Amino acid sequence: MEYKIALLSGDGIGPEVAKQAVNVLESVGKAFGHTFTFEEGLVGAIAIDKTGNPLPDETIKICLRGDAVLFGAIGDPKYDTNPDAKVRPEQGLLKLRKSLGLYTNVRPVKAYPTLLDKSPLKRNRIEGADMLIYRELTGGIYFGEKHLSEDGKQASDLCSYSEEEISRIARMAFEAAKLRRKKVTLVDKANVLETSRLWRRVVTKIAKEEYPQIELDFLFVDNAAMQMILDPRQFDVILTENMFGDIISDEASVIGGSIGLLASASVGDEHGLFEPIHGSYPQAKGKNIANPIASILSAALLLDYLGLNEEGNAVREAVDIALANGVVTSDLDEHSTYGTKAVGDYISVLIQSAE
Amino acid sequence: MEYKIALLSGDGIGPEVAKQAVNVLESVGKAFGHTFTFEEGLVGAIAIDKTGNPLPDETIKICLRGDAVLFGAIGDPKYDTNPDAKVRPEQGLLKLRKSLGLYTNVRPVKAYPTLLDKSPLKRNRIEGADMLIYRELTGGIYFGEKHLSEDGKQASDLCSYSEEEISRIARMAFEAAKLRRKKVTLVDKANVLETSRLWRRVVTKIAKEEYPQIELDFLFVDNAAMQMILDPRQFDVILTENMFGDIISDEASVIGGSIGLLASASVGDEHGLFEPIHGSYPQAKGKNIANPIASILSAALLLDYLGLNEEGNAVREAVDIALANGVVTSDLDEHSTYGTKAVGDYISVLIQSAE
Ligand SMILES: [Mg+2]
Ligand SMILES: [Mg+2]
Structure with a gap:
């Protein structure tokens, strides 16, 4: 070709x-x-x-x-x-x-056997870690309406998502999981955020109706930030919204020991x-x-x-x-x-x- | 007494x-x-x-x-x-x-010498780490207006902060730094969020006018999530908004090796x-x-x-x-x-x- x-x-x-x-x-x-x-x-x-x-x-x-x-x-x-x-x-x-x-931004994170000594994490935590992070790239609070009051004393940022924005990246993540260990972890904060609850509903529906062979689990973003350090091997495909993806993928980028090995796709x-x-x-x-x-x-x-x-x-x-x-x-x-x-x-x- | x-x-x-x-x-x-x-x-x-x-x-x-x-x-x-x-x-x-x-929520995080082997991080990264995290607890996106469209296909969450909400916790953080290593790190996302820019302006003004003896620096939240793993010793007092504080303080909670040692204050x-x-x-x-x-x-x-x-x-x-x-x-x-x-x-x- x-x-x-x-x-x-x-x-x-x-x-x-x-x-x-x-x-x-x-x-x-x-x-x-x-x-x-x-x-x-x-x-x-x-x-x-x-x-x-x-x-x-x-x-x-x-x-x-x-x-x-x-x-x-x-x-x-x-x-x-x-x-x-x-x-x-x-x-x-x-x-x-x-x-x-x-x-959609995709970042693979992998612990290479010869580089384990360069990781800030102990060898036994990181050995074998191999994940893909799917981060929504054009929605959420980074692109929402911003407001600053005239007296400059009050500011706001709006985080918003539509079903369409969520489902298109979700399908990409499930397709990727098919070729891997068949697990998707949705990172959100559904116990507090309305947008996270929408993510959870849309992603759960797609998983049930279109990808019954893929295991779907959920992590609150604060817990995900802990789990990334405690046990990065648990992750196969991570799916998340824009800001959570920014934080979690940058956190993940340092566990492999070298930023000089990390590639990304924006699709x-x-x-x-x-x-x-x-x-x-x-x-x-x-x-x-x-x-x-x-x-x-x-x-x-x-x-x-x-x-x-x-x-x-x-x-x-x-x-x-x-x-x-x-x-x-x-x-x-x-x-x-x-x-x-x-x-x-x-x-x-x-x-x-x-x- | x-x-x-x-x-x-x-x-x-x-x-x-x-x-x-x-x-x-x-x-x-x-x-x-x-x-x-x-x-x-x-x-x-x-x-x-x-x-x-x-x-x-x-x-x-x-x-x-x-x-x-x-x-x-x-x-x-x-x-x-x-x-x-x-x-x-x-x-x-x-x-x-x-x-x-x-x-205000305050969480001390400290690496105890006898517990370094329990940390998921390597000893040389964590030895001597000792920080206080000041997290705003009643504002921001967790408490902002939530909206779900009638057809259930569009959701939003509003993050908002006022000068007053920021300055009261900022002063607490600066007072704490006075008794420690005299450094405050503001964690925000001021390159994208209007609320973060307000945090930066308010905190910078208080630092200049009221706490000239305290060193103030800034980290974007995605970078902070990396730095917490790469070099937690750099932190003395961390000051941040509600959601960033939730993520960063939970991330920090695992680096010391035991959650059974961590206390918090809400004031x-x-x-x-x-x-x-x-x-x-x-x-x-x-x-x-x-x-x-x-x-x-x-x-x-x-x-x-x-x-x-x-x-x-x-x-x-x-x-x-x-x-x-x-x-x-x-x-x-x-x-x-x-x-x-x-x-x-x-x-x-x-x-x-x-x-
Ligand atoms: Mg980033
Ligand atoms: Mg938490």
């Missing part, structure tokens, strides 16, 4: 790590008989520098006509530290998510965007020291999204082997001499030789 | 652990020359059984005329597992907080209520195995509240010694033969002999 990928490398280490993800996709193409073509678009600080706009219209067009978007990272200190900056690199990503209708009904969760890390730019694995794993999520699950698994297996063999950048092993490119090359070669 | 304490022991292990807290207060009385008198009130399941009401008016009166409320625990499986129960034990506590105007302008954070643990009732330390430490918070800081510290020091010497119940050491009463007696004797 032939696939057209929109490549938005962005700022800082974005281009370096995205380049390794591109290499990996090209290796997958050779090994499995697909063709990936890449069309590059500007986004972030580099787009502001060149066009004045963190998300030029041309970039949106490139994304809309691609089969998927591979995203690097954005952000530059010259905008971040300037409180008067009128346009900010991050606005590019927010606007892009909106333009593409990306309402909607017609488009999908795949990126590492780490930032643009400008201090490391151009030094060939950035860890490319999160970007490479985001390419694996992109393959899953295209329906190429076998191919996605091949990428993940190659990453597992690189980690097991210590072919990693110095953030994971201070004695390592492998650079960004060497790690990417090793994984690419593994994928081609596996077939 | 003479102090009148309202004693609400409640259900399950509540009476057993509260009894040890009473013993400890009586020892403090002897050692420091105070008199504590206790007036008992019904609350929870036992109050429903005897009066039909989880919080009888007589109990409220007892609390209102006391100098402070010492609370045990509430909850009974015969109500918890019955979805048709019209009155529930927990309603007693919620109503009591409201009746007494308790708008307002005129009243204070002090309780362990653990529940009524009905399975352990009457077996002399419940850990009384959380209840004893809640008595220490009660002493602080009465302005008896030296006395509160004496209780905490005695608890430290009991833990260091292994005088603990079997939840903390499976080989221990000390029961609830033996641990309470040991701590009481220490307090009297220290003077």
Whole structure:
């Protein structure tokens, strides 16, 4: 098959790590008989520098006509530290998510055997943990009506959800659970919030009527924040609303021991965007020291999204082997001499030789 | 001095652990020359059984005329597992907080040297952690207007705060920081929420004008959920709104290794209520195995509240010694033969002999 990928490398280490993800996709193409073509678009600080706009219209067009978007990272200190900056690199990503209708964020969290010593949690708590977090991305209190009284002494934020917003992400989470350990945990606060009670009703109905083979359980968000530390292995697929997902997925991101391994997908009904969760890390730019694995794993999520699950698994297996063999950048092993490119090359070669 | 304490022991292990807290207060009385008198009130399941009401008016009166409320625990499986129960034990506590105007919840979290091996976090992360969490208890989204559309397909919850609600708890947190490491961390989501921006403005103004000696810093709640695991030692006093406080304080509760040691205070302008954070643990009732330390430490918070800081510290020091010497119940050491009463007696004797 032939696939057209929109490549938005962005700022800082974005281009370096995205380049390794591109290499990996090209290796997958050779090994499995697909063709990936890449069309590059500007986004972030580099787009502001060149066009004045963190998300030029041309970039949106490139994304809309691609089969998927591979995203690097954005952000530059010259905008971040300037409180008067009128346009900010991050606005590019927010606007892009909106333009593409990306309402679900997916974050895999996995404890890699060779990295257990890097986790802040004890080995016996984390060994074997492997979860997917489905976070609603365009609703809830972050996007609700805001109000500040004229005298500035009273403020409010509205959290609201509709059945439609809940059911579309819920089905995605149940579909993912089908391919895994067949368990979905809904995180909410249904003992106090009306929106949480709506989530519980809608999700329970979908589970009963459409996914009887999937186990559905419920956790209040405060308890979930505890359980994530006490026993992260209990989770298979977590499903939750926007703000709870923000908190729980960031909490989960540190238990595996390295943020340099974490990828994410933002998907909607017609488009999908795949990126590492780490930032643009400008201090490391151009030094060939950035860890490319999160970007490479985001390419694996992109393959899953295209329906190429076998191919996605091949990428993940190659990453597992690189980690097991210590072919990693110095953030994971201070004695390592492998650079960004060497790690990417090793994984690419593994994928081609596996077939 | 003479102090009148309202004693609400409640259900399950509540009476057993509260009894040890009473013993400890009586020892403090002897050692420091105070008199504590206790007036008992019904609350929870036992109050429903005897009066039909989880919080009888007589109990409220007892609390209102006391100098402070010492609370045990509430909850009974015969109500918890019955979805048709019209009155529930927990309603007693919620109503009591409201009746007494308790708008601030305080939770100390400390890593005890002898319990580091019980923590899910690695020793080097947690050693020396010692924080106080100030959570706003009567405002925010838990108490805001709720709405469900007639067709049941759309729901909302309103989060709102006023300057007054923020400033009264902020001053309490700054006062606490004065007696500690002089640092307050405000946890919010000011990059997205209007209410969080109001919190930031109000707290910043109070810090500048009234507490120039206190360092104030800010963390977004998602980052705070990460930092609590990565580096809990960075926190001295955490100040936050109701829901963020619920999540962050429950997350923090598991890092010390035992929920059986955690006490909490709920305070307002005129009243204070002090309780362990653990529940009524009905399975352990009457077996002399419940850990009384959380209840004893809640008595220490009660002493602080009465302005008896030296006395509160004496209780905490005695608890430290009991833990260091292994005088603990079997939840903390499976080989221990000390029961609830033996641990309470040991701590009481220490307090009297220290003077
Ligand atoms: Mg976040
Ligand atoms: Mg809670």
